[in-house]
Amino acid sequence: MTLDRLVHALDGVTVITDPNVVRVKSKDFYWYSPVLRRKLDDKCAEIVVCPRSEEEVVRVARACVAAKVPLTVRGAGTGNYGQAVPLEGGVILDMTVMKAVRWIRPGMARVEAGMKLVELDAEARRQGWEIRMFPSTKRTATVGGFIGGGSGGVGSITYGQLRDRGNVHAARVVTMEDEPRVLELRGDDVQKVNHAYGTNGIITELEIPLGPTYPWIDSVVVFGDFMDAARFAQILGESDGIVKKLITPMAWPVTTYFKRLAGIPPGVHSVITMIAEPSLETFDALVAAHGATVVHRAPSDDFGRTPPLYEYTWNHTTLHAIKIDPSLTYLQCGYPPGRNLELIEHMYRHWGDEVMMHLEFIRVGGKVTCSGLPLVRFSTEARLEEIIHYHEEYGVGIANPHTYILEDGGRKVVNREQLDFKRAVDPHGLLNPGKMRAWFEGVR
Ligand SMILES: Cc1cc2nc3c(=O)[nH]c(=O)nc-3n(C[C@H](O)[C@H](O)[C@H](O)COP(=O)(O)OP(=O)(O)OC[C@H]3O[C@@H](n4cnc5c(N)ncnc54)[C@H](O)[C@@H]3O)c2cc1C
Numbered sequence: 001m002t003l004d005r006l007v008h009a010l011d012g013v014t015v016i017t018d019p020n021v022v023r024v025k026s027k028d029f030y031w032y033s034p035v036l037r038r039k040l041d042d043k044c045a046e047i048v049v050c051p052r053s054e055e056e057v058v059r060v061a062r063a064c065v066a067a068k069v070p071l072t073v074r075g076a077g078t079g080n081y082g083q084a085v086p087l088e089g090g091v092i093l094d095m096t097v098m099k100a101v102r103w104i105r106p107g108m109a110r111v112e113a114g115m116k117l118v119e120l121d122a123e124a125r126r127q128g129w130e131i132r133m134f135p136s137t138k139r140t141a142t143v144g145g146f147i148g149g150g151s152g153g154v155g156s157i158t159y160g161q162l163r164d165r166g167n168v169h170a171a172r173v174v175t176m177e178d179e180p181r182v183l184e185l186r187g188d189d190v191q192k193v194n195h196a197y198g199t200n201g202i203i204t205e206l207e208i209p210l211g212p213t214y215p216w217i218d219s220v221v222v223f224g225d226f227m228d229a230a231r232f233a234q235i236l237g238e239s240d241g242i243v244k245k246l247i248t249p250m251a252w253p254v255t256t257y258f259k260r261l262a263g264i265p266p267g268v269h270s271v272i273t274m275i276a277e278p279s280l281e282t283f284d285a286l287v288a289a290h291g292a293t294v295v296h297r298a299p300s301d302d303f304g305r306t307p308p309l310y311e312y313t314w315n316h317t318t319l320h321a322i323k324i325d326p327s328l329t330y331l332q333c334g335y336p337p338g339r340n341l342e343l344i345e346h347m348y349r350h351w352g353d354e355v356m357m358h359l360e361f362i363r364v365g366g367k368v369t370c371s372g373l374p375l376v377r378f379s380t381e382a383r384l385e386e387i388i389h390y391h392e393e394y395g396v397g398i399a400n401p402h403t404y405i406l407e408d409g410g411r412k413v414v415n416r417e418q419l420d421f422k423r424a425v426d427p428h429g430l431l432n433p434g435k436m437r438a439w440f441e442g443v444r
Contacts, residue, residue, distance in 0.1 A: 070090030112204065
């Protein structure tokens, strides 16, 4: 009955009630995790609403508040932790129709949140600019979903992560109050909604910084020893004169899961890179100095039929592996700058084949280090916990990808700023309920 009234109030807005579509739009890529599969497989919204404009978003927010119906915002649904899975039914707000470019100026773009990252990049490139950082899901993910649920990716070796100051310039947000407001968050205020899983506002527009565009060249460089590959990655990361977007070491046998990527000899350890064409000569000299060999090279092409190499990196690595062996899962590790190589060597030797090394080099606080996204041979949830604790005891942070709770995944502490903002803009707790622990546990 409540839903009937809600749908009636949304007359003129696109509402989908087909149960098959609603079921599909209630899912993301949480199924990477056997733990999340158990917890989320049966979760489903009741309707999907597809606004065309901010005005329609305001109408949906007002109607949901009046009916006290939960609302979960969705971009492309490529998140890995069930961020976009509605725990308490209600409405899925599908933002993908809202994809207008407001403007592109030197070094900055303003777009609607439902725009795909690949489309924004293509638009910017026409004017000599490109997005500075993107997830390996660039070809499907939305700008709003990246800010709402992502953390960084291709480009983070130069620009750091999304949470770093300057990587999101401004956000326009619709609130979930009895009379919804439209707020413009600028500068540091953007952190209120950055990586908040859509729990404290519906982002309708974003200002995203751009970098100068380059022709990018994909390479796979191979080594006989994994630690040589890791040391090469560190030195390449610290070579500030080489313009680069991606440095991804992978221990054998991780690349054996890449069925469409030919030419990697058996038994070798690989580093996948994206280097700006003008830096290639210097890069090749560095490769030669390390006694390594380039076994694959091609322009990085987002629009061709062959996937760009970045679609083998970040969480695509996990995707390729799980497709071949569904018993595999993964972890997300944060190696502290300065100690990363030492800790990588320890973990590599300690776990052997049970935790297969996959690293992504990034800048953290201006220093070059790496994230680990190792493939894990899953046996039991207890064993997975053991592996997590072992890493943490040694000082390797774990952003646990086996939880949909905001705080438990990343920082492990209450984010006061995001909690206070939620109190102000979502007083009835209707936005993506069940995801922010501090809210549902009533932290004061
Ligand atoms: C194969 C694979 C590779 C990946 N690689 C990376 C990677 O390299 N780096 C990385 O950071 N992530 C990665 N991810 C995770 C995910 O793809 C990215 O974070 C992506 O940017 C999410 O965008 P989306 O449009 O799919 O968002 P969704 O999954 O739809 O949403 C993500 C979260 O943001 C919220 N949200 C969406 N839109 C809005 C909005 N307009 N307002 C407020 N909240 C909103 C949702 O409620 C949800 O909580 C990967 C995932 C997969 C499956």
